[in-house]
Every structure is written in structure tokens, then in C-alpha cells.
Amino acid sequence: MSMSEPLFDPLAWLILLPLAWATLAFVLGPGRGAWPAIAGLATQCWLALDLAQKVGAGGTAAHVVGGWGAPLGIDLAVDGLSAAMLLLTQAVALPLAIYARSYFKPGDPAGTWFWPLTGFLIAGLNALFVSADLFNLYVTLELVGLAAVGLVAAGGGAQQVAAALRYLFATLVGSGAYLLGVALIYGAYGTVSIATLLPLVTDDAPRLAWIAGGLMVAGLMLKTALFPFHFWLPPAHGGAPAPVSALLSALVVKASFYLILRLWLGPLQAVLPAFAWLMALLGAAAIFWGSWQAIRAVKLKRLIAYSTVAQLGYLFLIFPLLAAPGAIHAGVMQVFAHGLAKAGMFAAAGVLIKATGQDTVAGLAGAVERLPVTMFAFGLAGMTLMGLPPSSGFLAKWQIIEAALAQGHWIIAAVVLAGGLLAAVYVLRVLRQAFLMAPASATLAPVPRTLEWSAFALAAASVLLGLRGVELMQLPGAVT
Amino acid sequence: MSTGFVFALAGAVLFSLGVAGVVLIGHLLRRILAFNLMGSGAFLVLVGLAQRQDVADPVPQAMVLTGIVVAVAATALALALVRKLHALTGQLGLPGDVDE
Amino acid sequence: MTSHELLPLAVLASSLLPGLIIFALPEAWIGVRTFLNLFAAIAKLGLVALLLAGVAAGEEYGVRYAVLPGLELALKADALGMLFITLSAILWLFTTLYAIGYLEGAPHRSRFFGFFSLCVTATMGIAMAANLFTFFIFYELLTLSTFPLVVHRGTDKAMKGGTIYLAYTLIGGTALLAGIVWLHHLLGHTEFAHAGIAAALGPEYAGQLKIIFLLLIAGVGVKAAIVPLHGWLPQAMVAPAPVSALLHAVAVVKAGAFGIVRIVYEVYGVEFAQSLDLLYPLAIFAAVTILWGSFRALFQDDLKKRLAYSTVSQVSYIVLGVALFGPIGTIGGLVHLVHQGIMKITLFFCAGNFAETLGIHKVSEMDGAGRRMPLTTLAFSIGALGMMGAPLTAGAVSKAWLMDGATAARMDWAIWVLWTSSLLNAAYFLPILWRAWLRPVPAAWPEEHIARRGWRETALLLLLPPLFTAAATLTAGMLADSEATPLAWARLIAEREYIGQGRP
Structure with missing residues (x-):
């Protein structure tokens, strides 16, 4: 372990910086604080990239908060998986911040507390990805959940507040189950440190550890909105303002998935694989159900939200394959592909809704003509979701299928291929409508170019990553 | 059966009751109370199971303190949202979710 | 990076x-766009000529x-x-010229020509792909870049045609992907190679390889x-004429036929495919x-x-040529890849002219x-006669080689198929020619858009491309046996890749 100078440790700054600009935004008052946020996020991007390069080259990083080590203090640690998640979080948040600055006009009630809440959300996410003990993970999980609920409610309408409450209860039950699992683990082993637990939890683990594992994973599945626990996601993600939907779909649900993966590969690796096929089954069901609902959705953002339900399903298909190398690479690639593409797609949807004044698929006629950049962005993001080459979604699918075939689980390969076709149906539903000639009566409100191009940047990144996956794939190789 | 184990068992029962409340009850204030019950149950398990030796273990105490802070924050947020919903709709239950 | 790596890029x-x-x-x-279009088409033609000269001289170009x-x-x-690149590059130039004329004054031309260029890029990528993985990437890119062209008009009918097009091609793409990953899993790579790569797997994989062949x-x-x-294909007819030309002659169906050639010869190897009993069913389907x-x-x-x-x-003439186990059939199939392109693009240009000029x-x-x-009508007639396989046209050359190939492969029924098809071709083309040349002029045309000016019966940019390609149809037919013709190149391929060093 390399210990850098504590004061300049990028690990600490990745958490401190968003806290700082969030607090500053709060002090500055309603609707303010965009520029500090963008500056902070740009710095965080650079820090995360630097960290990822170090970890990819084989290094690790750790930080002991305030000099107080475990068990009473808090340890932070970074390996390939966390470095990848940190990188994705900053890389998605920065363009979304630029987007949100133009999206929320001064005085827009939906943007009143966007900046502080986003800052706390990012700080929570970053802290989650580097936490090295189960209890600190619980705290960060709650921080993320509460900030996310606040963002969902920010719209202020009855539907949004109701969606936020529904989301709040789901997330509280989820983290409650996780916390109970942590309590049982502590009861059984007397520690919550991931590194200490690793050698302790063996194949002949006590029943308590099994119950704990089940509780933790069930709670996290609820928070990841895995079918059939997805009920809260479409109203929350579909109802929030576009930048919020993008943050939630791209990043927040990935946090709890990350945690499942972390437990699976780490302290609970002797226990959790018993649930592997259950997870894959639910993942497959999520793909089919989510896609089907997206195909039927009336509202555009609802469609995209259901697409998230479906795309999260792919992440759970990797669990039966984790015994052999390759599956975790596929998972990381899919997390990136969906993160970038879904952020881009929600951002594009935000532009379309602002321009047409309505959130329906049917209202999109003529969009290709009037908003070509936005529709191009939507198309590129759609390509990634469909898994068409040369996008990163394609590489993710390729890797899942190949891992599945290598282990003889052709059924998983079949699900992935079928899922791609279903995604094509709902993505093309939108594109097809947008290609239609606009009704003569329709007028479009002018939309700032920044909105269009930041959506485009995210979507294009999701495609271009498919041409340069080698560096990213060094990270999951460095999982400890 | 040690005292700690009894506490833990009681905690588990409280937790289950709490979950059932959050999931089944329609009235939002009661749901928030149920959530608090759930949290307390988890804390009780945490402290109870750790009480195997005669010496009190400080780590779970620290965790429970942190957990209480989190639960208070969550409760505050939930109450604020319920007030807002009540102000908007005049109701204390969640309206149905529609896509139209 | 060396010039041998740069040129394909x-x-x-x-x-x-x-x-x-x-x-x-x-x-x-308009001016800038037209300049860029033509500059790109001509630059590409120049680069392809360089590449062609190098390949003819035995140079190897590639990049990974x-x-x-x-x-x-x-x-x-x-x-x-x-073979495929040269065909596409030449026809692209003509199609671009034609499209500039065809779309004069029409809306959304920047979008149209943007996707048009992407479409040709994808075609070039398909032609130059050195493994199935790369082939697949460009193959799907071709699907995606043609969709906006098919639905270009934005009408309900165009949408229906475009949706059907995508439904077929995306499902096909999924089958292809399944086959490719499976093969990649078995072999660890999917590089194209002379005499194929699948034979490296032992006989115990025969069953799997058959399913993979079916998928591919x-x-x-x-x-x-x-x-x-x-x-x-018939549904995609709603597209504007230059797009139909592109679909039928330059890019899409050609990409499919070319893929079959690559898969049979360079993935499975023609002898191995024959030993797995894969070619005969393919011939029947063709x-x-x-x-x-x-x-x-x-x-x-x-x-x-x-x-x-x-x-x-x-297009299935090409497939039949591939499935006729033997070098003569191969030459027939390959040369038809080019000849069908020249002839069919002529026909579509002419059909577009009739529609644009007279509303027919x-x-x-x-x-x-x-x-x-x-x-x-003269250009149309040459194209139609070529399709029937009339003497002096390019069609006659490919048909003759295909028939010889069938004889050599002792598949006499294939000769009957070709003869019957020629008769049917005559039955559906001759009435058109008869009407056009011999029936009296009607009192009014359905919708006359472009008036006659001197010898120019329609806009110049619409008239010249079909005349060029019709002339090419005749040239390729009459001078088939000289050097630097598609036939000579097809023979070079057959010699170099399948007969000469191809045999293990």
C-alpha cells in the first residue's frame, strides 16, 4: 500500500471537494452554485483519472481518515473496481453539471436546491466507492439515498413528491435490510472491515452469515431496482427533472450494484454464489419485463426509465459467470456503457421535452428535422443500449456472451441477444416517431445549444468507448 | 440464552414488524413510524449480538450512534415530504402511479 | 505508421x-456540400486506384x-x-452525381449526404474487414446508416418500409453476432484466411460448425x-432512387453476398464446407x-x-456461383458481383429518371x-438485356461462367435454373421495352416535372450516370477477355486465393 501525503491525497479530495462545493452552493442560496460545481467536478474528473491510471498500472491507494484507523476510525481503500466507478461517476457528472446549468433557468423552482443536493450525492457516491468497511458503506448508502430522494422531490409537483416518498421508503427498507445484515455479520465475526472479514468467512460459515448475506443482497437488490423490486424506479426516474433522472439512472442505481459485486468478490464470496442463478433469473426477467414496459410506455421519460430497469438486468446476468475471469470485465463495461448512454439519453429527452413542451413519445414527430443534434445523441445512446457495434454496449454484450459460452451457459447468451432486439424495438419506436414529418401546427421552443451538445457528448462517449476499451479493461483486472 | 441474545431476538422481531409496517400501511405518518421501528430493531440486533463478553464492545455503540443520526435525518426528510404532499393534495396516502 | 497501414484507413x-x-x-x-461530396468520391477513387495497383503487384496492406x-x-x-471496393468506389461516384441531381431543391440534403457517406464508409469497411468481428461492426454500421436514407422522405409509407427493413436486418444481425461469438469462442479468433479457419477444429465440432454456418x-x-x-427488399422501395441504387448495387445486398463469399471461402474454406455438406443446401436456397x-x-x-x-x-446468382464447388463457378459468382452492380444501378437510375421526369x-x-x-430508355434497355444475359453485355459473361461452373460441378439442374431464370427475366423485362419503344406516346404523362431541352430529355446529372453505367455494361461484356476487367480480376482472385496457394 502506498501512503501519499494525507493532505494531498486524491482519495480524500474526491469526497471533500463535492462536499465543499455543495456547502458553498447551499450558502450562496437557491439556484446558485453552478460554476463552483463545474469547477469542482472538473478537478474531480482529473483526480479520478489520475487515480485510475495509478490503479490500472497495478497500484492501490488507501487513506486513513483523520489518522484514526479501524476499528473505531474509517479506512478508505481503492482497487480497480472502485477506481472504475469513481471515474464513471465524475465523467458522467461533469457533462451533466454543464447541462444542468443551462437546464435550470434562474428562478426555476425545480432547480432551487439542485447544486447542493447533487454535491452531497456525488460526495456520497465517491465515499461509497472507497469505503473499506461494511458499516461505513451503510452510511454512504444512506447519504446517497437521501440526497437522491431530495433531488427527485425537487420538481415540487404532487406526482414528484409522491414518487420521492415511494423511492424514500424503498431505499430505507433496502438499507435497513442491509444494516441488519451488517449487524448479524458483526455478531458472527466481531468485525465489519472487508479486509479482515475476507479470510474469516469460509465455506462452513455459520447460518447467521448466510442470513446476513441474504438480507444484505435483498436490500441492495431493492435499491438497485432489480425486477421485481423495480416498482419505485419508473415514477422516480421518469418524473424527476431531466438532469436528475440522468444522475439517478446513470449512477445511483449502480452504487448498490457495485456494493453487491463488492460483497460477492470480497467478504461474502463463500456465501453469496449460492444466489447466483436466482440473481441471473431476476436479471433476465428484468430485461424482458423492463423492455416490454418500455415498448408500451406512453411518456418518453417513462420509456427511458423502464429501459434502465431492463439494462440493469444485464448486470445481474454476470453473477453465475463470476467464477471465471471475463465476467467482471463485462460487468464493468456494461456499467460504463449504460451509465454514459443513459445519462445522454435522459439529457436528450430533457431537450426534447423542453422543446416540444410535452413528455410523450407521440409528440416527437419532426424532432429529427428540428433538433438534429439531440436526435443524433438519442440515436447514439440508443445504439449503445441496443448493443450495436461499435458502441461500448456492444463490447459489454460480446463479453457477457463470450463468458457465458466459455462456461457452457448458452441460455445467458440467448437472453442477452434477445434483450438487444427488444431494446431495438423501444429505441426505434422513438426514432421512428421523430423521423416523421412534423405537423404544420407544431412549434418548438428554442433550446440552448449547451443542452444539445452536452447530451451529444455523453452519448458519443458511450459509443466511442467501444473503440477504446483496452485501458478501461485494465481496471477490473486490478480488483483486490 | 444470554441477555444479549434476547435483545437481538427482540430486535429481529421489531425489525420484521417495522418492515411489514412500511410495506403494508397506507398512512404515511404511520409508515414513517414503522420505519423508525425497523431501524431500532436493527440497532438492537447490532448491540445485542455483540454483547457476548461481559465487557461492553464500544464499536457497535459507535455504529448505533451513527445509525441513529442517519435515521433522524431520514425521518426528517420523510416528514418534510409528507407535509409537502399533504399541502399539495390534502392527503396522507400515496396516489396511484400513472403513465399517461 | 507505414503507408501500407495508412492507405486502408x-x-x-x-x-x-x-x-x-x-x-x-x-x-x-449547396456549393460547399456538392464540392465535398464530389471531392470525397474522387479522392476515394484515387486512393482505391493506388490500393488496387499495389494489390495487383502483390503488396499487402493492412492495419490492426x-x-x-x-x-x-x-x-x-x-x-x-x-473487387468489392473498386465496384463500390466507382458506383459511389456515379450515385453521388445522380443524387445531387435527383435531390436538387429537396429538403434535408445535409442529413442525406451525411448518411450517404457513412453508408459507403461502412461498405468499404465490410470489404476490407480482415476478420468476422470487424466485418460485423461495419455490417451493422451499414444497417444503421441506411435506415435514415430509407425513411428519408418521412412519410408513413417510408416509415413502414424502413421499419420492416430494420426488423429484418437487426434480427439477421443478431443471428450473425451469435454465430461470430460462438466461432470466436471455439477458435479464439475469427481471422479470414485462405482455405478457411474452421477446419482447424477437430471432427467432433462438425455439428456445432454446421449450426454456426447456419447462423452466419x-x-x-x-x-x-x-x-x-x-x-x-421490395418494401424498401419507398426510398428515393439514389438510395435504391445504393441498396441494390453498391452497398447492402452486395454486402450480404460478399459476406457469403467470405464465410464460405475464408472462414470455412470451400473444401471444408463441402466436406460438411454445407454447399449443396446453399445451392438449393440460391x-x-x-x-x-x-x-x-x-x-x-x-x-x-x-x-x-x-x-x-x-444476387443469388452470386451465391449459386459460390456454392458450385469449383473455381469456374467461383469466377462466375465473383464477376457477377460486379456485373450485377453495374447493370442494376443502370436500371435504378433509369427508373428514377422516368419517375422524376415524367412521373412514371x-x-x-x-x-x-x-x-x-x-x-x-436506351440505357434501361442495355441494363435489361444484360440482366437477361443477352450477348455482348456483361450479363452474358457472368451467365456463361456460371453455366460452365455448373457443368464442371456436375450440377446440371443448376443450368436449368439459370436458363429458366433467363426466360423469366425476358418475360418481365421485354414487355417494358416493348411498351417504351413501340407503343404510342400517350396524350399526357402522369406528372411531367422536367421539360425537354434540345437533346437533354431530363436534367444532365440524371442523364449522364445511367449512360455511363450502361456503357460500362457493354464494355465489361465485349472486352471481358482483355486485361483490367472485372473478369480478369475475378480470375486473379480465383487463381491467387483458391487455386494457387489456397490449397493446403
């Missing part, structure tokens, strides 16, 4: 970069790039690929419009497609639909068109 970039710039151009910048550890994008320019051929067979996967396409064409009154079914039939969309409206538009 430059061929791609010569249409990709102008395409991306064209997307960004304001609609009104890893997208994932163990997974490479790889391009190479070999003799087979060059079904995947590319959709674009090659093999019956019963051909349903999209024969059925040839007959069914020709048969259905008989009953189409819509001119473009008749031509579409004709394409269904003609149906065969029954063709009466007297030859008097009003003699040059277009």
Missing part, C-alpha cells in the same frame, strides 16, 4: 470525414487495432476485397435477400431464390418493385417513354 476516412463535415453544414450551403484484450479491429486489402449465412443472407429472408425472385417480378406493375424482385433473383412509376405507364426519353 485513408480509404475509410475519405468518405467518413467528409460525411461528418456534411452533417454539420447548413442546408443552404485492439478494442479489447484479444479482440482486434483489423483491416486488410486483398484481391477479393478489392442466415445473418448475411438477410442482406443478400435470400428467400425466405428477402421480404424487406436456386429457389433465383426462380422465386424472377417469378414474383413477373407480377409487379410498380417498376421499382419489379426491379427489386429482379435483384432478389440476380408503373410498368403500365411506360407506353411511349422511349420516344420522349430515348437516351434513358
Whole structure:
């Protein structure tokens, strides 16, 4: 372990910086604080990239908060998986911040507390990805959940507040189950440190550890909105303002998935694989159900939200394959592909809704003509979701299928291929409508170019990553 | 059966009751109370199971303190949202979710 | 990076970069757009000529790039690929000229030409792909970049056609992907190689390899419009004429046929494929497609639909040539890849001219068109005669080689299939020619858009491309045995890749 100078440790700054600009935004008052946020996020991007390069080259990083080590203090640690998640979080948040600055006009009630809440959300996410003990993970999980609920409610309408409450209860039950699992683990082993637990939890683990594992994973599945626990996601993600939907779909649900993966590969690796096929089954069901609902959705953002339900399903298909190398690479690639593409797609949807004044698929006629950049962005993001080459979604699918075939689980390969076709149906539903000639009566409100191009940047990144996956794939190789 | 184990068992029962409340009850204030019950149950398990030796273990105490802070924050947020919903709709239950 | 690595990339970039710039151009910048279009087409032709000269001299061009550890994008320019590249590059220039004329004054031209350029880039990528993985990437890019062209008009009918097109091609693409990953899993790579790579697996894999073959051929067979996967092609007729030309002659169906050639020869290897009993069923499918396409064409009154079914039939000549186990059939199939392209693009240009100039969309409206538009009708007649395999045309050459190939392979029924198809071709083309040349001129044309000016029966940019390609049809037929013809190149491929060093 390399210990850098504590004061300049990028690990600490990745958490401190968003806290700082969030607090500053709060002090500055309603609707303010965009520029500090963008500056902070740009710095965080650079820090995360630097960290990822170090970890990819084989290094690790750790930080002991305030000099107080475990068990009473808090340890932070970074390996390939966390470095990848940190990188994705900053890389998605920065363009979304630029987007949100133009999206929320001064005085827009939906943007009143966007900046502080986003800052706390990012700080929570970053802290989650580097936490090295189960209890600190619980705290960060709650921080993320509460900030996310606040963002969902920010719209202020009855539907949004109701969606936020529904989301709040789901997330509280989820983290409650996780916390109970942590309590049982502590009861059984007397520690919550991931590194200490690793050698302790063996194949002949006590029943308590099994119950704990089940509780933790069930709670996290609820928070990841895995079918059939997805009920809260479409109203929350579909109802929030576009930048919020993008943050939630791209990043927040990935946090709890990350945690499942972390437990699976780490302290609970002797226990959790018993649930592997259950997870894959639910993942497959999520793909089919989510896609089907997206195909039927009336509202555009609802469609995209259901697409998230479906795309999260792919992440759970990797669990039966984790015994052999390759599956975790596929998972990381899919997390990136969906993160970038879904952020881009929600951002594009935000532009379309602002321009047409309505959130329906049917209202999109003529969009290709009037908003070509936005529709191009939507198309590129759609390509990634469909898994068409040369996008990163394609590489993710390729890797899942190949891992599945290598282990003889052709059924998983079949699900992935079928899922791609279903995604094509709902993505093309939108594109097809947008290609239609606009009704003569329709007028479009002018939309700032920044909105269009930041959506485009995210979507294009999701495609271009498919041409340069080698560096990213060094990270999951460095999982400890 | 040690005292700690009894506490833990009681905690588990409280937790289950709490979950059932959050999931089944329609009235939002009661749901928030149920959530608090759930949290307390988890804390009780945490402290109870750790009480195997005669010496009190400080780590779970620290965790429970942190957990209480989190639960208070969550409760505050939930109450604020319920007030807002009540102000908007005049109701204390969640309206149905529609896509139209 | 050496020039041998750069040249294939430059061929791609010569249409990709102008395409991306064209997307960004304001609609009104007609001059800049036209310049970029033509500059790109001519630059590409120059680069392809360089590449062609090098490949003819035995140089090797290629470039590789890893997208994932163990997974490479790889391009190479070999003799087979060059056949397709040269055809596409030449026809692209003509189609671009034609499209500039055809779309004059129409909306959304920046979008159109942007996707047009992407489409050709994808075609070049397909031709130069050095492994199935790369092939697949460009193959799907081709699907995506043609969709906006098919639905360009934005009408409900265009949407329906485009949706059907995508449904077929995306499902086909999924089958192809399944086959490719499976093969990649078995072999650890999917590089194209002389005499194939699949034979390296032991006989215990024969069953799996057969299923993979089915998946791969079904995947590319959709674009090659093999019956019963051909349903999209007549529906895609709603596209503007230059797009139809592109679909039928330059890019899409050709990409499918080319894929079959690559898979049979360079993935499985023709001998190994024969030993797995894969070629005979393929020949049967090709024969059925040839007959069914020709048969259905008989009953189409819509001119473009008749031509579409004709394409269904003609493209399977290529497949039949591949499936006829032997070098002569191979030469016939390969040369038809080029000849069918020249002839069919002529026909579609002419059909577009009839529609744009006089509003003629149906065969029954063709009466007297030859008097009003003699040059277009002449070009159309040459293309049609070529399709029938009339002497002196390019079609005669490919048909002769295919028939010899069938004789050499002792598949006499294939000769009968070819003869029957020729008769059917005559049955659906001759009435058109008869109406156009011999029936009296009607009192009024359905919708006359472009008036006659002197010898110019229609806009110059619409008239010249079909005349050029018609002339090429005759040249390729009459001078077939000289050097620097498609036939000579097809023989070079057959010699170099399958007969000479190809045998293990």
C-alpha cells in the first residue's frame, strides 16, 4: 500500500471537494452554485483519472481518515473496481453539471436546491466507492439515498413528491435490510472491515452469515431496482427533472450494484454464489419485463426509465459467470456503457421535452428535422443500449456472451441477444416517431445549444468507448 | 440464552414488524413510524449480538450512534415530504402511479 | 505508421470525414456540400486506384487495432476485397452525381449526404474487414446508416418500409453476432484466411460448425435477400432512387453476398464446407431464390418493385456461383458481383429518371417513354438485356461462367435454373421495352416535372450516370477477355486465393 501525503491525497479530495462545493452552493442560496460545481467536478474528473491510471498500472491507494484507523476510525481503500466507478461517476457528472446549468433557468423552482443536493450525492457516491468497511458503506448508502430522494422531490409537483416518498421508503427498507445484515455479520465475526472479514468467512460459515448475506443482497437488490423490486424506479426516474433522472439512472442505481459485486468478490464470496442463478433469473426477467414496459410506455421519460430497469438486468446476468475471469470485465463495461448512454439519453429527452413542451413519445414527430443534434445523441445512446457495434454496449454484450459460452451457459447468451432486439424495438419506436414529418401546427421552443451538445457528448462517449476499451479493461483486472 | 441474545431476538422481531409496517400501511405518518421501528430493531440486533463478553464492545455503540443520526435525518426528510404532499393534495396516502 | 497501414484507413476516412463535415453544414450551403461530396468520391477513387495497383503487384496492406484484450479491429486489402471496393468506389461516384441531381431543391440534403457517406464508409469497411468481428461492426454500421436514407422522405409509407427493413436486418444481425461469438469462442479468433479457419477444429465440432454456418449465412443472407429472408427488399422501395441504387448495387445486398463469399471461402474454406455438406443446401436456397425472385417480378406493375424482385433473383446468382464447388463457378459468382452492380444501378437510375421526369412509376405507364426519353430508355434497355444475359453485355459473361461452373460441378439442374431464370427475366423485362419503344406516346404523362431541352430529355446529372453505367455494361461484356476487367480480376482472385496457394 502506498501512503501519499494525507493532505494531498486524491482519495480524500474526491469526497471533500463535492462536499465543499455543495456547502458553498447551499450558502450562496437557491439556484446558485453552478460554476463552483463545474469547477469542482472538473478537478474531480482529473483526480479520478489520475487515480485510475495509478490503479490500472497495478497500484492501490488507501487513506486513513483523520489518522484514526479501524476499528473505531474509517479506512478508505481503492482497487480497480472502485477506481472504475469513481471515474464513471465524475465523467458522467461533469457533462451533466454543464447541462444542468443551462437546464435550470434562474428562478426555476425545480432547480432551487439542485447544486447542493447533487454535491452531497456525488460526495456520497465517491465515499461509497472507497469505503473499506461494511458499516461505513451503510452510511454512504444512506447519504446517497437521501440526497437522491431530495433531488427527485425537487420538481415540487404532487406526482414528484409522491414518487420521492415511494423511492424514500424503498431505499430505507433496502438499507435497513442491509444494516441488519451488517449487524448479524458483526455478531458472527466481531468485525465489519472487508479486509479482515475476507479470510474469516469460509465455506462452513455459520447460518447467521448466510442470513446476513441474504438480507444484505435483498436490500441492495431493492435499491438497485432489480425486477421485481423495480416498482419505485419508473415514477422516480421518469418524473424527476431531466438532469436528475440522468444522475439517478446513470449512477445511483449502480452504487448498490457495485456494493453487491463488492460483497460477492470480497467478504461474502463463500456465501453469496449460492444466489447466483436466482440473481441471473431476476436479471433476465428484468430485461424482458423492463423492455416490454418500455415498448408500451406512453411518456418518453417513462420509456427511458423502464429501459434502465431492463439494462440493469444485464448486470445481474454476470453473477453465475463470476467464477471465471471475463465476467467482471463485462460487468464493468456494461456499467460504463449504460451509465454514459443513459445519462445522454435522459439529457436528450430533457431537450426534447423542453422543446416540444410535452413528455410523450407521440409528440416527437419532426424532432429529427428540428433538433438534429439531440436526435443524433438519442440515436447514439440508443445504439449503445441496443448493443450495436461499435458502441461500448456492444463490447459489454460480446463479453457477457463470450463468458457465458466459455462456461457452457448458452441460455445467458440467448437472453442477452434477445434483450438487444427488444431494446431495438423501444429505441426505434422513438426514432421512428421523430423521423416523421412534423405537423404544420407544431412549434418548438428554442433550446440552448449547451443542452444539445452536452447530451451529444455523453452519448458519443458511450459509443466511442467501444473503440477504446483496452485501458478501461485494465481496471477490473486490478480488483483486490 | 444470554441477555444479549434476547435483545437481538427482540430486535429481529421489531425489525420484521417495522418492515411489514412500511410495506403494508397506507398512512404515511404511520409508515414513517414503522420505519423508525425497523431501524431500532436493527440497532438492537447490532448491540445485542455483540454483547457476548461481559465487557461492553464500544464499536457497535459507535455504529448505533451513527445509525441513529442517519435515521433522524431520514425521518426528517420523510416528514418534510409528507407535509409537502399533504399541502399539495390534502392527503396522507400515496396516489396511484400513472403513465399517461 | 507505414503507408501500407495508412492507405486502408485513408480509404475509410475519405468518405467518413467528409460525411461528418456534411452533417454539420447548413442546408443552404449547396456549393460547399456538392464540392465535398464530389471531392470525397474522387479522392476515394484515387486512393482505391493506388490500393488496387499495389494489390495487383502483390503488396499487402493492412492495419490492426485492439478494442479489447484479444479482440482486434483489423483491416486488410486483398484481391477479393478489392473487387468489392473498386465496384463500390466507382458506383459511389456515379450515385453521388445522380443524387445531387435527383435531390436538387429537396429538403434535408445535409442529413442525406451525411448518411450517404457513412453508408459507403461502412461498405468499404465490410470489404476490407480482415476478420468476422470487424466485418460485423461495419455490417451493422451499414444497417444503421441506411435506415435514415430509407425513411428519408418521412412519410408513413417510408416509415413502414424502413421499419420492416430494420426488423429484418437487426434480427439477421443478431443471428450473425451469435454465430461470430460462438466461432470466436471455439477458435479464439475469427481471422479470414485462405482455405478457411474452421477446419482447424477437430471432427467432433462438425455439428456445432454446421449450426454456426447456419447462423452466419442466415445473418448475411438477410442482406443478400435470400428467400425466405428477402421480404424487406421490395418494401424498401419507398426510398428515393439514389438510395435504391445504393441498396441494390453498391452497398447492402452486395454486402450480404460478399459476406457469403467470405464465410464460405475464408472462414470455412470451400473444401471444408463441402466436406460438411454445407454447399449443396446453399445451392438449393440460391436456386429457389433465383426462380422465386424472377417469378414474383413477373407480377409487379410498380417498376421499382419489379426491379427489386429482379435483384432478389440476380444476387443469388452470386451465391449459386459460390456454392458450385469449383473455381469456374467461383469466377462466375465473383464477376457477377460486379456485373450485377453495374447493370442494376443502370436500371435504378433509369427508373428514377422516368419517375422524376415524367412521373412514371408503373410498368403500365411506360407506353411511349422511349420516344420522349430515348437516351434513358436506351440505357434501361442495355441494363435489361444484360440482366437477361443477352450477348455482348456483361450479363452474358457472368451467365456463361456460371453455366460452365455448373457443368464442371456436375450440377446440371443448376443450368436449368439459370436458363429458366433467363426466360423469366425476358418475360418481365421485354414487355417494358416493348411498351417504351413501340407503343404510342400517350396524350399526357402522369406528372411531367422536367421539360425537354434540345437533346437533354431530363436534367444532365440524371442523364449522364445511367449512360455511363450502361456503357460500362457493354464494355465489361465485349472486352471481358482483355486485361483490367472485372473478369480478369475475378480470375486473379480465383487463381491467387483458391487455386494457387489456397490449397493446403
